Amino acid sequence: MDADTLLTAARNLAILAVLLLIGQWWLLRVRARQAEKQHVNARLNRKAVEVSPVERDVKLVGGRFERLQLKAGLELGQSTLLLLAIGVVAAALLVLVLVGVLFALLVPAVAVLLAVLYWNLRYQRRRRTVFESLPGAIDDVIRGVDAGRSLEQALVDSFNDAAPVFEPLAFRLRSAVEAGRDYTWLMDDFAKLYKVPPLVFVAVALRTSGRFGSSIRPVLKKVSQSLRSQQEMRREFMAATAETRFTAVAFAILPMGIGAGLIAMNESFRDVLLGTETGHKMLAVSIGLIVVGTMIIFRMVQGVGRG
Numbered sequence: 613m614d615a616d617t618l619l620t621a622a623r624n625l626a627i628l629a630v631l632l633l634i635g636q637w638w639l640l641r642v643r644a645r646q647a648e649k650q651h652v653n654a655r656l657n658r659k660a661v662e663v664s665p666v667e668r669d670v671k672l673v674g675g676r677f678e679r680l681q682l683k684a685g686l687e688l689g690q691s692t693l694l695l696l697a698i699g700v701v702a703a704a705l706l707v708l709v710l711v712g713v714l715f716a717l718l719v720p721a722v723a724v725l726l727a728v729l730y731w732n733l734r735y736q737r738r739r740r741t742v743f744e745s746l747p748g749a750i751d752d753v754i755r756g757v758d759a760g761r762s763l764e765q766a767l768v769d770s771f772n773d774a775a776p777v778f779e780p781l782a783f784r785l786r787s788a789v790e791a792g793r794d795y796t797w798l799m800d801d802f803a804k805l806y807k808v809p810p811l812v813f814v815a816v817a818l819r820t821s822g823r824f825g826s827s828i829r830p831v832l833k834k835v836s837q838s839l840r841s842q843q844e845m846r847r848e849f850m851a852a853t854a855e856t857r858f859t860a861v862a863f864a865i866l867p868m869g870i871g872a873g874l875i876a877m878n879e880s881f882r883d884v885l886l887g888t889e890t891g892h893k894m895l896a897v898s899i900g901l902i903v904v905g906t907m908i909i910f911r912m913v914q915g916v917g918r919g
Contacts, residue, residue, distance in 0.1 A: 628756055672780050672801050682780060683805055684734040707902050714892045718899065725903065738777045739806045744843060745775040746810065750836040754829060761820075762827060764789045777806075797823075864909040 672682065681688060700723045708716035750771045756766030768789055771782035781802045788795035796815040803811035817831040875882050885891035
């Protein structure tokens, strides 16, 4: 075995070891979160009120894929998904013929990455809409109750007039109220979809009011005021950190632009990078590192002022 082969094997083993460490760290975090959730659920269920399993399992939509589509407001049928898959396969085959196997394998990975980024962008946009529209919807409920309507009818009318993101909840809520079923678990499921803790508080207050006859108006008013103050603080924080976020985005985009410029201007470097096996490996590793770094930076930027 020559020195180059040993060096290549050592490098591949080092990359594999790093990937294994990252995978183990991720699994440990997932298990810790699951254990924490199980502990919290166990404590909550100790003194929980007995509820029918049918009521507790009420959801806006069934099926994991349908829930993913509902989160992002997508309506993709089987024919659309089939066309997208055919397009990705055709692009991979074209790259395989023109460039090589290594770049052909990157095509589906890039397609999946773009799909995840697009889904996450739509989901975060709808989630912000929920947070911005919920105080107005709660105020409409309070005004409806003050006008003499029942709490259920005020809820139905309020969510019917709210932003389009509330349409699935409004439809199921109206059906549950007309059928005389418990509708608070629908609000719990909607809050779980978009990670809206204040809506969980509203659902708990509605259940408490329905069972023990307490007034719901003070709770709704406090939740509305809390949401408005959170939105105001978020806007101030986003304005204060605008330069930091712009710098982070620039650091994420500039390496790709610099790399593309170097490849375009230096012909000999381009020939080595695109025409040799070593160049293909270097390019694949660099693209992978750039993608990982860009995802980390965008994740950090996305977390600023969100939630």
